[in-house]
Amino acid sequence: MINRDGNTFFLSTKKSTLILRINEVGKPICEYYGHRVPSTTPEAAFTKPEMMMGRSVAYDKTKSEQICLNDLALEISTPLKGDTHAPSLILRSEDSVVFDFTFAEAQIGEAKLMEGYPTPRGASEELVLALEDKALLAKAELHYVVYEEEDVIGRYVVIENGNDKSFDIEKAMSMQLVLEDKGFELVSHYSNWTGEFSVEQQPLFHNRIEFGSNTGSSGDDHNPFFYLKAKGCSLHHGEVYGFNLIYSGNHLEQIEKDNYGKVRILQGISPLNFRKTLAKGEKFITPMAVMTYSEEGLNGMAHQFHDFVNGHVIPEEFSYVTRPICYNNWEATYAKFNEGKIHALIKKAEKMGIELFVLDDGWFGHRDDDKSSLGDYNVYKKKLPHEISGLSAYVHKHNMKFGLWFEPEAISVDSDLFRAHPEYVMRDKLHNPSEGRNQLLLDLTNPEVREYLFKQLKSTIGPAQIDYIKWDYNRIFSDVPADNGTYMHDYILGLYDLLNKVRAEFPNLMMENCASGGGRNDLGMFSYFCQGWVSDDTDSYERGKIQTAMAMGYPQSVLSNHVSAKTNHQLLRKTSLGTKFDVASIGVLGYELDITKLDPIDEREIKNQITYYKENRYLFQFGRFDLLQELEEGALIYQVSDGKNAEVVYMNNLQTTHSGIETLVPVNLDSSLTYNYKVRHEEIDFKRFGSLINQVTPIHLKEEGKLVNFISRRWGYGTEKFEGEISGDMLLGGALKLPRQWAGTGMNEYTRIILDFGARIYRISPTK
Numbered sequence: 001m002i003n004r005d006g007n008t009f010f011l012s013t014k015k016s017t018l019i020l021r022i023n024e025v026g027k028p029i030c031e032y033y034g035h036r037v038p039s040t041t042p043e044a045a046f047t048k049p050e051m052m053m054g055r056s057v058a059y060d061k062t063k064s065e066q067i068c069l070n071d072l073a074l075e076i077s078t079p080l081k082g083d084t085h086a087p088s089l090i091l092r093s094e095d096s097v098v099f100d101f102t103f104a105e106a107q108i109g110e111a112k113l114m115e116g117y118p119t120p121r122g123a124s125e126e127l128v129l130a131l132e133d134k135a136l137l138a139k140a141e142l143h144y145v146v147y148e149e150e151d152v153i154g155r156y157v158v159i160e161n162g163n164d165k166s167f168d169i170e171k172a173m174s175m176q177l178v179l180e181d182k183g184f185e186l187v188s189h190y191s192n193w194t195g196e197f198s199v200e201q202q203p204l205f206h207n208r209i210e211f212g213s214n215t216g217s218s219g220d221d222h223n224p225f226f227y228l229k230a231k232g233c234s235l236h237h238g239e240v241y242g243f244n245l246i247y248s249g250n251h252l253e254q255i256e257k258d259n260y261g262k263v264r265i266l267q268g269i270s271p272l273n274f275r276k277t278l279a280k281g282e283k284f285i286t287p288m289a290v291m292t293y294s295e296e297g298l299n300g301m302a303h304q305f306h307d308f309v310n311g312h313v314i315p316e317e318f319s320y321v322t323r324p325i326c327y328n329n330w331e332a333t334y335a336k337f338n339e340g341k342i343h344a345l346i347k348k349a350e351k352m353g354i355e356l357f358v359l360d361d362g363w364f365g366h367r368d369d370d371k372s373s374l375g376d377y378n379v380y381k382k383k384l385p386h387e388i389s390g391l392s393a394y395v396h397k398h399n400m401k402f403g404l405w406f407e408p409e410a411i412s413v414d415s416d417l418f419r420a421h422p423e424y425v426m427r428d429k430l431h432n433p434s435e436g437r438n439q440l441l442l443d444l445t446n447p448e449v450r451e452y453l454f455k456q457l458k459s460t461i462g463p464a465q466i467d468y469i470k471w472d473y474n475r476i477f478s479d480v481p482a483d484n485g486t487y488m489h490d491y492i493l494g495l496y497d498l499l500n501k502v503r504a505e506f507p508n509l510m511m512e513n514c515a516s517g518g519g520r521n522d523l524g525m526f527s528y529f530c531q532g533w534v535s536d537d538t539d540s541y542e543r544g545k546i547q548t549a550m551a552m553g554y555p556q557s558v559l560s561n562h563v564s565a566k567t568n569h570q571l572l573r574k575t576s577l578g579t580k581f582d583v584a585s586i587g588v589l590g591y592e593l594d595i596t597k598l599d600p601i602d603e604r605e606i607k608n609q610i611t612y613y614k615e616n617r618y619l620f621q622f623g624r625f626d627l628l629q630e631l632e633e634g635a636l637i638y639q640v641s642d643g644k645n646a647e648v649v650y651m652n653n654l655q656t657t658h659s660g661i662e663t664l665v666p667v668n669l670d671s672s673l674t675y676n677y678k679v680r681h682e683e684i685d686f687k688r689f690g691s692l693i694n695q696v697t698p699i700h701l702k703e704e705g706k707l708v709n710f711i712s713r714r715w716g717y718g719t720e721k722f723e724g725e726i727s728g729d730m731l732l733g734g735a736l737k738l739p740r741q742w743a744g745t746g747m748n749e750y751t752r753i754i755l756d757f758g759a760r761i762y763r764i765s766p767t768k
Ligand code: DGJ
Pocket: 330, 360, 361, 405, 472, 474, 514, 515, 516, 517, 533, 535, 536
């Protein structure tokens, strides 16, 4: 809801209010952003024109002798009129670098579609504050888009030139917000290949913190999702402000605490390698940034962002639609496969209950490794003599959906496409372009290239009746041409244009976003893709950390998680398949190990997992996500729930012999009900007991001997006993004790043999 009272604007969501005011000198300022308040602000809340501080300059003495821009919670800032903090806008014309925008008019109405960008649908209302610099005939519109139910406010800026002379935009942030410091700590996420969403928490000092990405895509270096925790904010309580950007390219975040304790937050396109010239009548629109306020701790923020993404960002066709369980052949075969092997995997996948079979990289051109053929999406006949349509029919005959891997934006030098169209490549005119993973990028700013790609995708997806594509993207930008100051940005708009075409042509095609894992998992991409491959790191311990950090800003319905081989390929760490499933379950489940070579014990385990997941799929994908305990406290614990049922994942850190008594304290359940609690059953490998096994066997067994191996491939030791009934109030009060972990002595049927990095999943459901 947006209300206006003179020069004051109240933007209210279900639980928050943002109050903006046009102040005495015509500058929009933020007077309040916090829990919901009535739309009648007492003047007491208004920033008073204070005394001029020290050596500062009075902005406009004719209106007020006491207003200096440096001191204000400005909603937009340009340099050289008294504001010395990081500006949100830097413009430069032949005549001036002082662009001084003041209020002209305001409009409240329906939210508009943003030209060139994905726009989250279903906004409640939009406020536009139009500002102008009369001397330079420049305009800036501040857009505030309210998503009332989800407590999210979108922000973007439109800059327009009304002057005969052009001007340059050197920096244009989507959002500027200034808050009084509430003892904030900044939580951001640095990333690299297999290390996505590494959490960094830091206090704010009196300086500026900057982070972002300049690689051409959003998720490298830092994801655009970050938050500011007020003092005292915990998982379930306290104030937090969350931010994200609906954009897939370079971005910059700046957090500056000024010398008087105000905190300025800026987010938008990175100004590095960016310069836009606006001729008369031209406009530049920034992407939309989004912010949310919660006083229910980090989980409160996560719920709001989840509802927003599930309800407004994800393509409507997939909004709250459950995703199938997938099998992907990548880690099972890499590019070394033939039709026989793929058919064997397909048959086995069907038997195990898989619903979607995805053929990954290596099916086209003459691609046996990553050195060739990107760009030539004609089938590699030696591997797949019956073409993609033959394979698709085979998968459909086995009652699964069929998915195929593409990397549309890339090109191998060894490809027919490169030989025919070297001009399609992203490069400058003077240097040989640098390769990344033996490939170059295509110039998506060129409409001809986009048309070519669209036709190629269309001619494969349509005739072969493909249900799903995995859209990969495996390198960063380089060799960007110099003749266009916004090339990196135009590339992203070109990508959105191509994605719009694909979605319009195939609205029911499921698309998974991938960039060597999570190199481009952002709200721009999730406007087209219903899920994203979280990381190429499929080790469960690492994945547990990555997934839960990502889940604070992105719903589990977009987290594509696969169970991979016990000996993980990225770290060579060995973990049970049970643990791998437990960690992967909260999200969209998949498998990518060689299922044709499973031991009987593992086959049984996977079948049980699939049944377990199907029984509660909606909860896993769309239930309310809550982080219950962080890993530093000994175990990572998180849950999904619907108010009555919960699935709780417990992932151990390092085991100790003195772990003490641990309790399981779920949230979001009904205290008036009685509950069943039950650990998911899995079989523990006998070999984990080493030579200790001889303490219970009548004959002596050699630790790695043939007999032990024979047994352990078939049978395991059952999960500890943990099943029973408890009243809802005791459960929520923290009375449910977990069995003790293995500690060297006194083992019985209750002993929890979870070991280093092991996991469990607990089902909690009402007795009736
Ligand atoms: C990187 C992806 O993240 C992997 O899952 C796989 O699809 C490979 N690319 C294929 O080249």
